[in-house]
Every structure is written in structure tokens, then in C-alpha cells.
Amino acid sequence: MARIVQKYGGTSVGDVDRIKNVAGRIKAARDAGNELVVVVSARAGVTNELIARAKALCPLPSERELDQLLAIGEQETIALTAMALHGIGVRAVSYTGAQAGIFTDKVHTKAKIRTINAAPLEKDLADGNVIIVAGFQGINDDGQVTTLGRGGSDLTAIALAAAIQADKCEIYTDVDGVYTADPRVVPAARKLPEISYDEMLELASLGSKVMQTRSVEFAAKYGVVFEVRSSFNQNPGTIVKQEVAYMEKVVVRGVAVDKDQAKVVVSSIADKPGTAARVFRALAEANINVDMIVQNVGRGGLANLSFTVPLSEKDRAVAALAPALRETGGEVAFDERIAKLSVVGVGMRTHSGVAATLFDALARAGINLELISTSEIKISVVIAKDRADEAARAAHAAFGLDAGA
Numbered sequence: 134m135a136r137i138v139q140k141y142g143g144t145s146v147g148d149v150d151r152i153k154n155v156a157g158r159i160k161a162a163r164d165a166g167n168e169l170v171v172v173v174s175a176r177a178g179v180t181n182e183l184i185a186r187a188k189a190l191c192p193l194p195s196e197r198e199l200d201q202l203l204a205i206g207e208q209e210t211i212a213l214t215a216m217a218l219h220g221i222g223v224r225a226v227s228y229t230g231a232q233a234g235i236f237t238d239k240v241h242t243k244a245k246i247r248t249i250n251a252a253p254l255e256k257d258l259a260d261g262n263v264i265i266v267a268g269f270q271g272i273n274d275d276g277q278v279t280t281l282g283r284g285g286s287d288l289t290a291i292a293l294a295a296a297i298q299a300d301k302c303e304i305y306t307d308v309d310g311v312y313t314a315d316p317r318v319v320p321a322a323r324k325l326p327e328i329s330y331d332e333m334l335e336l337a338s339l340g341s342k343v344m345q346t347r348s349v350e351f352a353a354k355y356g357v358v359f360e361v362r363s364s365f366n367q368n369p370g371t372i373v374k375q376e377v378a379y380m381e382k383v384v385v386r387g388v389a390v391d392k393d394q395a396k397v398v399v400s401s402i403a404d405k406p407g408t409a410a411r412v413f414r415a416l417a418e419a420n421i422n423v424d425m426i427v428q429n430v431g432r433g434g435l436a437n438l439s440f441t442v443p444l445s446e447k448d449r450a451v452a453a454l455a456p457a458l459r460e461t462g463g464e465v466a467f468d469e470r471i472a473k474l475s476v477v478g479v480g481m482r483t484h485s486g487v488a489a490t491l492f493d494a495l496a497r498a499g500i501n502l503e504l505i506s507t508s509e510i511k512i513s514v515v516i517a518k519d520r521a522d523e524a525a526r527a528a529h530a531a532f533g534l535d536a537g538a
């Protein structure tokens with residue numbers, strides 16, 4: 134008997150028939166004698182729909198009220214999944230995040246999990262029930278409902294696997310593993326049998342939505358090995374685990390594209406100590422993630438700052454920057470017609486020429502680079518959004534990642 138945490142994403146529980154399919158898979162694992170804790174997402178599209186409704190009523194909704202609203206998406210699927218299991222004779226109990234003892238900090242819409250009190254859940258598990266937990270949600274010390282950031286059901290699953298010392302953690306989705314690029318964008322992408330936490334983390338944070346970034350961070354920190362698999366077939370998936378020596382032999386493991394970014398240009402601010410600090414403190418205090426910062430010195434003691442922010446945070450960034458710019462001077466402009474393209478691989482630590490290969494491939498395709506940033510295991514460039522898919526295919530081919538290459 135093994136203790137297994139399974140997570141089913143939004144497409145996997147997208148309608149009644151798919152919930153039945155999930156229930157059948159849970160039953161098979163239960164009948165094989167395993168203990169099961171199952172995390173489910175909201176039905177595909179529901180979280181987006183709820184956000185759209187909130188914004189139709191109020192352009193900058195209160196984040197507390199957003200969390201109250203968004204939590205209902207997952208609350209629907211836990212109850213329906215439990216009922217589907219009852220319908221086929223499997224004992225199951227549904228739990229909201231709060232009922233599952235998932236305690237978070239107070240940052241609404243992207244709360245961090247602080248502790249999990251799994252005692253109530255353990256009791257129901259010991260009584261022979263399958264436990265169905267609402268992904269993406271928790272509760273803070275003030276008793277307020279919080280959510281864990283988009284894609285946060287992955288985090289719920291991985292944190293629960295750590296908390297209850299599960300033998301296995303399986304993330305079921307609509308693709309049968311992690312590919313060298315999003316297979317919807319790069320048809321020649323190949324499934325990876327395994328990938329290191331560091332590479333998965335970079336790919337996720339650079340736009341590969343197959344795993345939520347924070348969930349991978351959590352898995353790396355607590356050593357939770359997990360497998361990404363499909364809920365629609367029985368194919369083996371991708372194992373995500375600690376790096377092992379041979380992984381460095383591959384220079385580029387994968388390519389990521391993020392189209393949900395905006396470029397911000399703050400122009401003509403005073404070129405003196407403290408200006409950049411003032412601008413970025415304002416964004417930090419609003420909990421806005423900033424990336425790819427470039428400063429150019431302009432003329433007459435004025436400078437320009439360019440950086441990227443998630444598109445979903447653009448309106449809050451505008452609001453946060455206004456008071457700072459009244460102090461520093463300068464103007465802000467946003468460009469939403471951009472995308473971030475990145476190549477990732479632990480092999481970059483020991484191989485040279487990766488930037489040249491990427492820039493050559495993009496130059497041959499006639500694609501202009503607007504911002505560039507590098508780290509030990511990744512290179513990212515900002516390019517025009519309408520060229521992003523083409524750029525991803527060019528980079529994928531240039532690093533020999535295409536299937537059959």
C-alpha cells in the first residue's frame with residue numbers, strides 16, 4: 134500500500150463526464166490498495182470567468198473579495214468529485230483548503246502556505262476515505278480565505294504531499310508530461326522523461342504553464358519528487374527531481390514563451406542615487422513581480438528604466454508608480470505587444486556559445502531583441518508578441534531539440 138497525492142487540473146475536471154473519468158481513475162488506485170489524497174482545480178475557464186465578472190463590476194476589485202469569489206471554483210469540483218466517487222461505491226470526503234488545515238500568510242491572491250495541520254484529514258484517511266481537497270485556497274490566521282496564485286492547485290498538491298509524507302505525488306493534466314516546449318506552440322517538441330527542479334522552476338517562471346512556479350520551488354525545498362502525467366491516458370509522464378550529474382550533458386533542456394508580460398518604460402527620471410530605489414520600492418510594496426530591468430542613461434542628467442511586469446498586474450503597477458513618479462519626475466509607458474522567450478538548461482553552466490546560437494537563430498528569422506537578460510541556467514529575450522511562436526520554433530530547432538533531430 135502506498136500513500137499517493139494526485140492532482141487533477143481544470144481540463145481534467147472540465148465537465149461531468151471528465152469528473153466521472155477522474156473518479157474512475159481514483160477508484161482504480163484505491164482498489165489497488167492505496168491511500169489517496171486528491172487535489173482538484175476549478176473546471177477549466179471558471180477562474181477566468183469569475184475574474185471577468187469581478188472586473189465588470191469594479192475595475193480594481195478588492196483582493197480579499199476576489200479570494201472569496203475565486204475559492205468557489207474549486208469548492209464546486211471537490212463536492213462533485215466526491216459525489217462521483219460515491220456514485221461508484223467509493224467512500225470519499227471533500228475538504229476546502231481551510232478544512233484541510235492549509236494556513237497561509239495574509240497576502241491575498243498570492244498567499245504563501247505557512248503550515249498545514251493535516252490531523253483532521255489524517256483521521257478521515259485512516260477511516261478508509263479518499264480525501265478530495267480544494268486546490269488553490271487556504272486560510273490565514275485571521276480566518277480569511279486566501280488563494281495561492283494562478284495555477285495554485287499544483288502547490289496545494291505538493292505541499293500536502295510533503296505534509297503527509299506521501300510516497301508519490303502525481304500531477305494529472307491535459308498533456309502527458311513536460312515537453313521541451315509547449316507542444317501547442319512547437320509541434321516538434323519532445324516529452325522529457327525527467328527534468329531537474331532548477332530547470333522546471335526556470336521554465337515555469339518563464340511562462341511554461343504546465344506547473345505553477347511556486348509549487349516547483351516548494352517541491353525543491355522539501356525534496357518532493359513528483360510526476361507530471363495525463364489524466365486522459367496511461368502513458369508514463371515526466372519525473373521532476375533533484376539534478377543528477379548527467380543532466381549537465383544537455384545544454385538546453387527546453388524553451389519557454391511568456392505572452393502575459395508587459396514592458397514598462399519609465400523615461401526621463403532623475404539620474405541620481407535613490408531614484409531606482411524609489412520606483413522599485415513602490416512596486417515591491419504593491420507585491421508586483423518585476424523582471425529584466427535595464428537602465429539607459431539619457432541626456433541632461435535624466436535616465437530611462439525599462440523592465441517587465443506580468444500583464445495581469447499592469448493596472449496595479451500604474452497605480453503604484455504614480456506617487457513615486459511625482460517624486461522622481463519622469464513618465465511611464467506600457468507596451469503589451471511583447472513576449473518573453475527563454476531557453477533553459479543546467480548544461481549552460483558548462484557550455485559556452487548559447488547566447489550566440491539563440492541570437493543567430495532569431496536574427497535569421499528577422500526577429501528584433503528589445504531586452505536581454507541571462508542567469509547561470511537561462512537566457513531570456515523580449516521580442517514582439519506576434520513573432521513569439523515563430524521565435525520559439527526557431528530556437529527549439531537551433532538547439533537540436535526537434536523530434537527526430
Ligand code: ADP
Pocket residue numbers: 141142143144145174284305306307308310311312313314315316317340341342343344387
Ligand atoms: P492544468 O489545468 O491541468 O493545471 P495547465 O493548463 O495549467 O493544466 O497546464 C497544462 C498546459 O501547459 C498544456 O496544455 C500545455 O499547453 C502547457 N504547456 C506549456 N509549456 C509546456 C511544456 N513545456 N510541456 C508541457 N506542457 C506545456
Ligand code: ASP
Pocket residue numbers: 142143174175180181206268269282283284285286287
Ligand atoms: N483554478 C485556479 C486557476 O485557474 C487554480 C488552478 O487551476 O490550479 O488558476
Ligand code: MG
Pocket residue numbers: 142284287342343344345
Ligand atoms: Mg495548471
